Amino acid sequence: MTTTVLQNIRPWGAESVDLSIEDGLVTGLAPHRPGSAVPGGTEVLDGGGLLALPGLINSHAHVDKSWWGKPWVSYGGEATTQGRIAHERTERSALGIPSTDSTELVMKEFLRHGTTATRTHVDVDLGVGLDGIASVRAAAERLGGALEVEIVAFPQDGVMRRPGVLELLDRAAQEGATSIGGLDPAGIDRDPVAQLDGLVQIAVDRGVELDIHLHDGNDLGIFQIELLIERTVQAELQGRVNVSHGFALGDVQGARQEELVAALGEAGISWTSVAPPGRGRLPWASMREHGVRLGLGTDGIRDLWSPYGDGDMLRIALGFARVHGLRHDAELAAAVQLTTTDSAPFVHRDQHELAPGSRADVVLLEAENVQDALLRTPRRELVLAGGRVVVEGGELTL
The missing domain is CATH 2.30.40.10 (Urease, subunit C, domain 1)
Known part of the structure; x- marks a missing residue:
């Protein structure tokens, strides 16, 4: 002992x-x-x-996609979700992405800034297959368990529009991924019912969780949130579904927003945000009142989506505080708690x-x-x- x-x-x-x-x-x-x-x-x-x-908890990361430790890469491509996907697919091979070495360096930056557990999305697609998951696991093993890592198998290039991706996600679930992801069922796949139904079936069959990236805003985004709530309840997946980003929730106001937050709470759906300036504002007080668990994350760090980020979760909490106009001591402390005690369930810790x-x-x-x-x-x-x-x-x- x-x-x-x-x-x-x-x-x-x-x-x-x-x-x-x-x-x-x-x-x-x-x-x-x-x-x-x-x-x-x-x-x-x-x-x-x-x-x-x-220890700080990073509830939404993409550690497999970084070019951290490599020569500087200038930002390129179109600044839309589809544009970023296309640019990444074109350029990632030249940068050796996914890479165990770069992933390890990112994880070390997490540790250096006090993050000791992370929930990371890892790309699964027809190009890289499950290689990214293997790289993340290898990098975590090099650190001897210092950083505890939970993996979300993430279909960054879409699901239904890429036949074979559902099968890859199913394989990832069978091989130990704790969650499977989805991406803009309407905006990217243009078939929200098929994507969500396919993902829910895997979650039910394999006993894993769901984590849906949702960038679509306004009514289109709200429509998909409502579909997700319905399917979560129907499949009895309460407590096993998360929405990442979910910008649409901040696009509605008043009674409609309050009703949606209440429905999310009843369905046991959680939320993760990277608190970006401009689109990161959430009804966080109402979410706490209705039991909608909220976690914060770094998103990508020096990847083909953005050159920003250093792995410091306190900086993310500070960004959250600024976006939401927090001033009082209790509010500022709550922002730090979002990156620590409050995020325990995102990495399956009871406390x-x-x-x-x-x-x-x-x-x-x-x-x-x-x-x-x-x-x-x-x-x-x-x-x-x-x-x-x-x-x-x-x-x-x-």
Whole structure:
């Protein structure tokens, strides 16, 4: 049994405590007493009175698509969903995408910024088959489990318009993907009923979850959300369906929006957002009231869709706070909670907290309080993943 005591840390900015860890799990917290003795054979780490957060959770990533670590790639192609798909399909082979090496580098950036678990969409199509999933798994293995990874098999090039993709998604589900994805059933496939029915059948047959990318806005997007709600309830998939992006929810207002949020809550459908400026505003307070679970993610990082991103989930939380005009302390703390405790279900954790029973994922920062940490996004001074030190002084120790 490996025993560690992380001394003198301030969970969520509270009073200093000593946190005990055994075999990768938090086993206890006690008030910090300077000079107090610890049992022989115990590893002692000095937290220096730093603010402590649970490990950050990235609920929506695309780690397989990055050119991180490669020479700079200039942005090209048309700035539409279809244009980005076409550009990526044309250029990805020349960049060696998917690549285990680049995927590993992205994952290391996640860890360096304190992210210890991620839910990542991985492209599955007629060109790459399931190779992207293999690359992601290989990269995660190189990190020895420091970053826990859940895979969503994602049909970035469409489903029904590409015969054979449904079969690939079914194979991915059989081979261990925890979720299968969908993409703009109307806007891309132009057959929302067929796409959703096909995906729901796989989810039912294989016991996996659904995660639907939905960029379509306004009435077209709302129509697809309503179809998804109906099918979720009919197939008894409550708690196993997520909408990614879902810009249409922010396009409607008033009673119609409130009714839709209530229906999402009743169907147990969750939501993930990357909080983009312009289209990232959500009725997040109403979603909390109706039990619509919300998670945040980085989306792609330096890929053929966008040159932006560095893997820092605190920056994503800060973007969410800005988009939604958050000012009060409780609101700012809630934005940080979206990237930590609130996102535990997105990576199938019953709990994710600085408390007994949780995986010992701990992030230490030099900050007065949680609000200060969010607004300044200081470097991560120490990161523990499963009780193992993986970052010191902002740099990886792996």
